[in-house]
Amino acid sequence: MYRSRAFAEWREFAAAGALQSLEIDELYETSQRYQTLLCPNCRQMTMENRHIGKSVPRKEGREKVTGSARYVDDLTFPQMIHGVTVRSSVARGKILGVRFGNGIPWNEFTIVTAKDIPGKNCVALLIEDQPCLADQFVNHPEEAVVLLAHPDKYLLEEARRAVHIDIEPLPAVFTIEDSLSRKHVIWGDDNIFKSYRVEKGDVASTWSGADFIVEGEYETGAQEQLYIEPQGMIARANPADGVTVWGSLQCPYYVHKALVRLFGLPKEKVRVVQTETGGGFGGKEEYPSMIAGHAALLALKSVQAVKMIYDRAEDMAATTKRHPSRTHHRTAVARDGKLLAMEIDFTLDGGAYETLSPVVLSRGTIHAAGPYACPNVLIQSRVVATNAPPHGAFRGFGAPQSVFALERHLDRVAAAVGLSPEELRRRNFIHEGQTLSVGQVIHEKVQMDKLLDRALELSGYHEKRERFARENPRNAIKRGIGFAAFLHGAGFTGSGEEYLASEAQVTATPDGKVRVLAGSTEMGQGTNTVFAQIAAEALGLECEQIEILQPDTSLVPNSGPTVASRTTMIVGKLVETAALAIKQSLLDAGFLKKSYTSSDFADACRQYTDRFGALQSLVKYQHPGDLHWDDGKYQGDAYGAYAWAVYVAEVSVDTRTAEVRVEDFVAVQEVGKVINPTLAAGQIEGGVAQGIGFALYENVIWQEGRMVNGQMTNYIMPTSMDVPPIRVFFEELPYARGPAGAKGIGELPLDGTAPAIVNAIAHATGADVRQIPVTPEKLMEMLEGVHA
Amino acid sequence: MPEAARKIHVNCEINGQAMSLEAHPMARLLDVLREQAGLTGTKEGCGEGECGACSIEMDGALVNSCLIPALQAEGAKIRTIEGVAGAAELSAVQQAFLTHGGAQCGICTPGMILAAQNLLSHKSQPTQNEIREALAGNLCRCTGYTKIFESVLEACRVQRPRP
Numbered sequence: 040m041y042r043s044r045a046f047a048e049w050r051e052f053a054a055a056g057a058l059q060s061l062e063i064d065e066l067y068e069t070s071q072r073y074q075t076l077l078c079p080n081c082r083q084m085t086m087e088n089r090h091i092g093k094s095v096p097r098k099e100g101r102e103k104v105t106g107s108a109r110y111v112d113d114l115t116f117p118q119m120i121h122g123v124t125v126r127s128s129v130a131r132g133k134i135l136g137v138r139f140g141n142g143i144p145w146n147e148f149t150i151v152t153a154k155d156i157p158g159k160n161c162v163a164l165l166i167e168d169q170p171c172l173a174d175q176f177v178n179h180p181e182e183a184v185v186l187l188a189h190p191d192k193y194l195l196e197e198a199r200r201a202v203h204i205d206i207e208p209l210p211a212v213f214t215i216e217d218s219l220s221r222k223h224v225i226w227g228d229d230n231i232f233k234s235y236r237v238e239k240g241d242v243a244s245t246w247s248g249a250d251f252i253v254e255g256e257y258e259t260g261a262q263e264q265l266y267i268e269p270q271g272m273i274a275r276a277n278p279a280d281g282v283t284v285w286g287s288l289q290c291p292y293y294v295h296k297a298l299v300r301l302f303g304l305p306k307e308k309v310r311v312v313q314t315e316t317g318g319g320f321g322g323k324e325e326y327p328s329m330i331a332g333h334a335a336l337l338a339l340k341s342v343q344a345v346k347m348i349y350d351r352a353e354d355m356a357a358t359t360k361r362h363p364s365r366t367h368h369r370t371a372v373a374r375d376g377k378l379l380a381m382e383i384d385f386t387l388d389g390g391a392y393e394t395l396s397p398v399v400l401s402r403g404t405i406h407a408a409g410p411y412a413c414p415n416v417l418i419q420s421r422v423v424a425t426n427a428p429p430h431g432a433f434r435g436f437g438a439p440q441s442v443f444a445l446e447r448h449l450d451r452v453a454a455a456v457g458l459s460p461e462e463l464r465r466r467n468f469i470h471e472g473q474t475l476s477v478g479q480v481i482h483e484k485v486q487m488d489k490l491l492d493r494a495l496e497l498s499g500y501h502e503k504r505e506r507f508a509r510e511n512p513r514n515a516i517k518r519g520i521g522f523a524a525f526l527h528g529a530g531f532t533g534s535g536e537e538y539l540a541s542e543a544q545v546t547a548t549p550d551g552k553v554r555v556l557a558g559s560t561e562m563g564q565g566t567n568t569v570f571a572q573i574a575a576e577a578l579g580l581e582c583e584q585i586e587i588l589q590p591d592t593s594l595v596p597n598s599g600p601t602v603a604s605r606t607t608m609i610v611g612k613l614v615e616t617a618a619l620a621i622k623q624s625l626l627d628a629g630f631l632k633k634s635y636t637s638s639d640f641a642d643a644c645r646q647y648t649d650r651f652g653a654l655q656s657l658v659k660y661q662h663p664g665d666l667h668w669d670d671g672k673y674q675g676d677a678y679g680a681y682a683w684a685v686y687v688a689e690v691s692v693d694t695r696t697a698e699v700r701v702e703d704f705v706a707v708q709e710v711g712k713v714i715n716p717t718l719a720a721g722q723i724e725g726g727v728a729q730g731i732g733f734a735l736y737e738n739v740i741w742q743e744g745r746m747v748n749g750q751m752t753n754y755i756m757p758t759s760m761d762v763p764p765i766r767v768f769f770e771e772l773p774y775a776r777g778p779a780g781a782k783g784i785g786e787l788p789l790d791g792t793a794p795a796i797v798n799a800i801a802h803a804t805g806a807d808v809r810q811i812p813v814t815p816e817k818l819m820e821m822l823e824g825v826h827a
Numbered sequence: 828m829p830e831a832a833r834k835i836h837v838n839c840e841i842n843g844q845a846m847s848l849e850a851h852p853m854a855r856l857l858d859v860l861r862e863q864a865g866l867t868g869t870k871e872g873c874g875e876g877e878c879g880a881c882s883i884e885m886d887g888a889l890v891n892s893c894l895i896p897a898l899q900a901e902g903a904k905i906r907t908i909e910g911v912a913g914a915a916e917l918s919a920v921q922q923a924f925l926t927h928g929g930a931q932c933g934i935c936t937p938g939m940i941l942a943a944q945n946l947l948s949h950k951s952q953p954t955q956n957e958i959r960e961a962l963a964g965n966l967c968r969c970t971g972y973t974k975i976f977e978s979v980l981e982a983c984r985v986q987r988p989r990p
Contacts, residue, residue, distance in 0.1 A: 096925050103933030104921040104940060106868020106908030113867035265968050267872040267880055268934040317870070317934025318968050351873040563932025563969045717928040721974050725931065728971030751877035751966070759962040759972045 090572040091779040094717035095582050098567035099315070111271040111287045111314040116344035119273070120149075121192045122337040123347070125185040125202045126357065127177035130426040130744040131211035131225065134175055137185055140201035148198060149341035151186040156336065158303030162328050162394075163296050168226075169392035169429065171301055171332045177206060178225065179391035179428045180745040181357040183329070188337040188345050211426035213744055215365050215388050218423035225391075226424035232389050233397035233422050235404045237673050239476050240415035242371075245380035249371035253452045257368070257444035258810040259793075261388075261739040261746075262361035262732070264433050265756050268317020270326060270358060271348035274334035281308025282335045288327035289319040289560050290600035291590045297328035298335060313590040316562040320729070321432030323562070324602050325394055326358045355749035359431025360739060362387040362399055362422070366407070366444035371415075376458045376466040378413040381476075385420035385441050390429035391744075396422040399430075401532050402603075403437025405677045406790070408476040409445045410487055410526040412469040416476040427744040432602060434726065435789035438527060439733065446523035446794035447809060450801065460798065461491060461500075464524050478674040483681070484772055487524060490685045490707050494522060497768060498687035498705040504802075511803065515694050518702070519803025522687040523794035528678025529783025530605040533668035536660060536679070542596035543613035545574060545621055546655040549648040551641025553578060553621070554586045555614055558598035559606045561587075564785055565718035566606050572714055573611050573778045577618035580637055596657060604783025607714060608680065611778035613658045620656040663776065680774050680782045684708035686727070688795040689763075692803045697819035699735055699800055701763045708787060709770040712780030720767040723788045727765045730792020732756045738812045839900045841866070842910030848897070856895040857881045860907060868908035868937045872966070879965030882938035883907050889945040891964075908937035911944060919982040920944050929978030931969035939965045943979045952983055 102108035137152070139145050153160050153174035160174060161167035173182045184204050189195045210223045217223075218230045226232065246252060272286035281304050288294055291311040298309045311331070316323065330347055337345040349357070364387050371380040385407050389396035400422040408416050453463035468487040474480050495501065500520055507518040530536050544556040555574050561567045571585040578585075588595055598610045625631035628651070630643035647654050668675035689703040706723050713719045736755040740748045748754045773780025797808050806821040837848045841864060848863045855874075860866045860883070869892055872880030876891040883892045884906040911918050920943045923929065930936040939962065946953055946961035953961065958979050959972075967975060 094928070097928070097930065099933075100925040100930055101917070103930045103936050104917060104924045105912050106866075106937040108933050109867070110870070110934065112871070113861075266932070266934075267878055267966060267968055268870070268932070269872075316932065318932040320968070350871075351875070565931075717974070721928045721931055721970055724971035724973040725969045726971070729968070750875060751873040752875060756966060756968065757971075758964075758966060759959045759975070762972050765971050765973050 088576060088779065090576045090582055091712065091714055092716065093572070094715055095568055095572055097565065098571050098587060099561065108315045110268055110317055111273060111285060112348045114273060114285060114314065116273060116275070119344040119346055120188050120190045120341060121195055121347070122186060122188040122334055122345045123195050123199045124183045124333060125187065125199055125204065127173060127180060127182040127184055127204065127206065129177065129206050129208050130180050130213070132177055132206035132208040134173065134177060134184065135205040135207055138203040138205065140203060143198045143201045147189060149188040149337055151336045151340055152184070155340055156301060158301050161300060162332065163300035164293070164325055164328070164394055165397060166393055167300070169394060171329065179426050180743065181428055183333065186333050186337050188341050211744065213425055213427065213741065215363070215386050215423055218425050219386070225426060230424045231421050232393045232424060233400055235400065235418070235420045235673055237404060237416065237418040237476055239474070239478060242380045242382050242415045242417040245371045245415050249379050250374040251372045251455050252369065253372065253448070253455045254367070254369045255448050255451055255809060257366045257447055259364045259440045259443050260812055261363045261430065262433060262737050263355055263739060263754060264320040264322030264360070266318030266320060266322055269349045269351055269354040270323065270330050272327065272330045272334040273344060273346045274331065274338040275344045276335050276339035277342055281310070282339070283310040283312070284331045284335055285312045285314050286327055286331060287316045287323060288313055289316070289323045289562060289602060291558050291560065291592050292597045293325060293600055294328045294331045295592045297332060301332045302335070309592070311592045313560050316560060319562040320434045321436065321602065322359060324432035324600060326431065351751060352749050355754065356746055357428060359394070359429055361433035362389060362396070362430040362437065362440065364403070364440035366441060368444060368448040370448065370452055372452055372456055374456070376456050376463050378411060378467045380415040381408055381413050383407045383418040385418065387422040387437065387440065388425050388427070388430060389422040390425060390427045392429045394429040394431050396430065398532070399432065399437040401437070403441040405477055405528065405532060406438040406526070407441035407445060409442065410469050410524060410683060411467040412473040413467065418476060425744065427741065434729065435786045436603065438786065439789045439793065442523070442525050442790040443794045443811060446525065446791065447797055450521065450798045451807070460522070461495060464491065468524070475677070477677045479676045483774070485683060486709060486770060486772070487683060487685070490683060490709060490770060491524060493768065494685040494687050494705055494707040497707065497766065498689065498703065500687060503689065507803070517692050517694060517803040518689065519692065519799040519801070520687065520689045521795050521798025521802050522685055523791040523798065524685045525791045526681045526683050527604065527787040527790055529608045529680050529682060530678055531603055532677055533675065534670060536609060537662040539599040539660070541599040541610060541613060541660045542657055543598050543610055543617055544596055544655060544657040545614060545617035546653070547621055547644045549645045551637065551644045552586060553580065553584055553618070554588055556588050556595040557610055557614065558590050558592070558595050559610045560590050560601040562601070564722060565715060566601065568718060569607050569611060569714050570614050573615045574618040576779060577615050578622050578640070579635065580640060584637060604785045604787065607781050608777045608783045609660065611781065612776065613660060615778040617656040617658040620658070621654060624654065624656070679776060680711070682708055682710045682782055682784060682787045684787055684791055686791040686795045688792070688799045690796060690799040690803055692800060692818070694804065694822055697815040697822055699813060699818065701731055701796060704763050704765045705768070706765065706788060707768045707770070709772055710784045710787070711774035711777050711782035712771050713769050714779060714781050719769065719784055722784050723767045724765045726788025727792050728757050728762050730789050731762065731796065733789070734793035734796040734811050735813055736761070738814055835898060837897050837900050839903045839905055841905045842907060850897040852896065852898040854897045855893050856897055856900050857892040859897045860892060866907045866909050870934050870937060872934065877966070878935070879938045879942065880935050882941045882965060884941060884945055889942055906941070908941060911940060918944065919985045920947065920979065923978040923981035923985065927978040927981050928974035929970070935965060935967045939967060939975060943982065947982065947986065951986060
C-alpha cells in the first residue's frame with residue numbers, strides 16, 4: 040500500500056554493497072520484514088502503545104494559553120501597509136465604471152482592478168469560473184471589484200466608502216426553485232453546476248408492492264462557519280522573487296495553485312505559509328485563495344508588504360457558508376418495517392460560482408441513504424446557481440444536509456408503520472457484507488445495533504420516553520428525546536485520494552531530532568499533537584522529541600488539503616510509515632539495536648548521517664488495490680472507511696415562548712482507535728455544539744442574495760449557557776489501514792446532531808418539524824397548528 | 828489629506844508596568860494594546876463586544892477592550908493575557924486549559940482564560956452554573972465549552988486550600 044523513498048534508498052544502498060554480508064535471499068527476507076513492520080496489526084500485537092490512546096497535551100498549547108501564539112493579524116512586517124476590498128452592492132449586473140470620490144488623496148493609494156492581474160483572472164480550484172476581481176459583470180452581492188492599499192488603516196476605510204462602482208442591474212435568481220425553473224439563466228446553459236444519479240436495484244417496480252409509502256420534504260438553511268479569527272493574509276510580491284503569502288488557512292497547496300494561476304508564475308516562485316489559524320471548519324478551505332490573491336496583487340503593485348484582515352461584518356457578508364438544501368424523500372416500506380425502496384431527490388444552492396459545490400454535492404449524495412441496507416435506492420441530486428456569494432465547505436460537507444432529511448424522515452416512516460423509531464432503524468441497519476446505495480460492500484465490522492443500544496441506555500431513552508409521555512400533558516414545558524443514526528466516510532470520496540497522491544516526510548537530524556513535514560494544518564483540531572504521537576510511537580521516542588513544521592510550501596510536501604476527516608487517517612498513516620522507515624534504516628544499517636533509549640537513537644542518527652548523509656523518508660499515498668470507484672457510474676468504494684454513530688438529544692420546549700433548550704446530549708461513535716481521547720472528545724463536543732447552532736439558532740437572513748444579519752449580535756451561535764452536558768463515548772475497532780488503527784472523526788458530529796434534536800422536538804410537541812433552524816418564531820407557528 | 832486627529836498620551840499600568848501610550852482619544856483600547864504596547868495576545872473576533880476574544884481586566888473588572896476608548900484607560904490598572912502567567916510557570920487556569928483540552932484553535936483562549944481568572948478572583952469555588960454564566964460573554968466555536976468547564980473546575984480543584 041505504501042512505498043517510501045527511504046525504503047527505496049535503503050534498498051539501493053544495500054544493493055550497492057553497504058551491507059555486503061547480505062545475500063539476495065536475505066535482502067528479500069529483510070524487505071519482507073520491513074513490510075511486516077508497516078502492518079499496524081502486527082505491530083500492535085508485539086508492542087504496547089506508549090503514546091497512542093493517551094491524552095497528550097496539545098503540542099502548541101503553551102503558546103495558546105499564554106497568548107504568545109502568533110496569528111496572522113499579530114504579525115507586522117517592515118513598511119507594511121494595509122489593504123481593503125471594494126465590493127459589489129448588487130446581486131447581478133454590468134459594471135459601467137468606477138468613480139473615486141472627492142476628499143481622498145488617491146495618489147497616495149495603491150489601486151488594483153482586474154486589469155492589474157498578470158496571469159488569469161480566476162480563483163483556480165476545480166474549474167476557473169470565479170474571477171479574483173469582477174471584470175465587466177458581477178454575479179453576487181459583495182463580489183470584489185476594486186482593491187485599495189494605504190499605510191493608514193483609518194484613511195483606508197474612508198477611501199473604501201468613497202469608491203463608487205456603477206452597476207447596471209440584471210435580473211437575478213435567489214432561490215433553488217427559481218434557479219431550477221430557469222427563470223433566468225445565470226450560469227452555463229441551465230443553472231446546474233453538477234448533478235448525480237446513484238441507483239441501486241430497481242426502485243420503480245417497488246411502489247406497487249409496498250404496504251406503506253411515506254413522503255416528505257426537508258430543508259436546511261445556510262450556516263456561517265464563524266471561526267472566531269476572521270480571514271486574513273499578508274503578502275509580499277515582486278517580479279524577481281515572486282509571491283509569498285502568510286495567512287490563516289486550511290489548505291496551503293490550494294492557495295499555492297490559485298496564486299500560480301493568478302500571477303502566471305512558475306510553482307517555485309510562489310510560497311504559502313500558514314500562520315497559527317484560529318478555527319476553520321471548512322471556511323478556510325477555499326476562500327483563503329481569494330484573499331491571498333487580493334493581498335498579493337496589492338503587494339505586487341505597491342512593492343510593499345500588504346496586510347488584509349477582514350472584520351467580522353465583511354467576513355460574514357463575503358465569505359462562504361454551508362449550502363442551503365432541499366431534500367425530497369419517497370420511501371416504500373413493508374408492514375414489518377423493512378425498507379423496500381428509497382427515492383431521494385437532493386438539491387443544494389451553490390451560490391454564484393462553482394467553487395467546491397460538485398464535491399459537496401457528492402458527499403451529501405453518497406450519505407443521503409445512511410447506514411441502511413435498502414435493496415432499492417435512487418438518489419438524484421444537483422447543485423444549482425443563485426446570485427448569492429458562493430456557498431462552500433463547512434464541516435460535514437453536504438452530509439449534514441442529507442442526513443438531516445433522512446433521519447427526520449425515518450422517524451416519520453416509523454410512525455406511519457407503527458414501529459418505534461429505534462425498532463425501524465434496527466430492522467434496516469447495514470451489516471458486514473451488505474451494500475450501501477453506491478454499491479460499496481461493507482467489509483469492516485459494523486456495530487450499529489450495539490451503538491444504538493449503548494446510546495439509548497446511556498441517555499436513559501426508554502425511561503424518559505415513558506416519563507415524558509406521562510408528564511408532558513400537564514406541563515407547559517414539554518420534554519422530548521430523539522436520536523439519529525448515521526455514518527460518515529473518512530478521506531476524499533471515490534478516487535479522490537488516488538488523484539491527490541499525498542506525501543508526508545519525516546527527517547532526523549544528526550543529533551536525533553525528528554521532524555514531521557506535512558502540508559496538513561493545525562487549526563485547533565489537533566494535527567500537531569496527533570502527528571507527534573504517531574511519530575513518537577513509531578520511533579519509540581517521546582512526543583516532545585518530535586517537531587512538527589509549520590506548513591510552508593517551500594519546505595513541506597503536498598499532503599493534500601486539511602479537510603474531509605482525512606488528516607489523521609490518511610496523512611497520519613503516511614507519517615507513521617515514514618517514521619517507521621527512519622527506524623528501519625537505522626536498524627538495518629546496524630546503528631540501532633532492537634531496544635534503545637533516546638540517546639541511543641541520537642547516536643544512531645549521527646552515525647547514519649556521518650556515513651550516508653541526510654536521514655529522511657518521504658512517503659507517498661498509494662491507493663489500496665482492493666478499493667474501486669467508477670466516476671462515470673458513481674458506483675463503488677466511496678470511502679476507505681466509515682465512522683459510525685448514534686446521537687441522542689433530550690430537549691425541553693417551552694410551549695409559551697416556543698424556545699427550545701437541549702438538556703442532555705449523548706454521542707456514541709465508532710471511529711477506530713482513538714489516538715488522543717481528550718482531543719477526540721473535544722472534536723465531538725465542538726461539532727455537537729455547532730450542530731446545536733445548525734438545528735436551533737443559526738439563521739442566515741437573506742435579502743436579494745445578501746446576508747443581512749452578518750454580525751454576532753444578530754447571527755446567534757451557541758454560548759456557554761446554551762450547550763447541555765455533551766457526553767461522548769467511543770467504541771474502538773482498530774482500522775487496519777489507519778495509523779495505529781485510527782479512522783477519521785472531524786466532520787462526523789455535524790451529521791447527526793441536528794436530526795437528533797429535531798426528532799426530540801417532534802417527540803416533545805408533536806410538531807412535524809421539517810426545516811432547520813427551528814427558530815422560536817417558526818416553531819410557534821407550528822405549535823399553533825398542532826393545537827388548533 | 829484630512830488633518831489627523833490630535834493624539835493624546837494615555838498613562839496607565841499594564842501587567843504591573845507603568846506605561847504611556849500615544850493614541851487617538853477614541854482609538855479602541857484593543858488596538859492600542861496590540862499596536863502600541865505590542866500585546867497581541869488580546870484578539871479581535873467581532874469588534875462589537877459580542878465574542879469576548881478581546882477580554883482584558885481593567886481595574887479588576889472584565890471588559891471587552893474593543894468597546895473601550897483609549898482615553899478611558901487613563902490611570903487604569905490593566906491586565907492582559909501576557910500578565911497572567913508568572914515568570915516561569917503558568918497560572919492554575921492556564922495549566923488546566925493545557926492539560927484538560929480547554930484550548931483548541933486558541934483564538935478565544937486569552938479572553939476565556941481572563942474571564943475564568945476574573946471569576947476565580949471573586950469566587951474561588953464557583954458552581955458549574957456560575958462558571959457557565961461567567962463565561963457566557965466569551966464565545967468559543969471549537970470546544971462546545973465542555974472542556975473549558977472541565978478546565979475551570981480543575982483549576983478550582985488545584986487552587987482549593989488543603990484542609
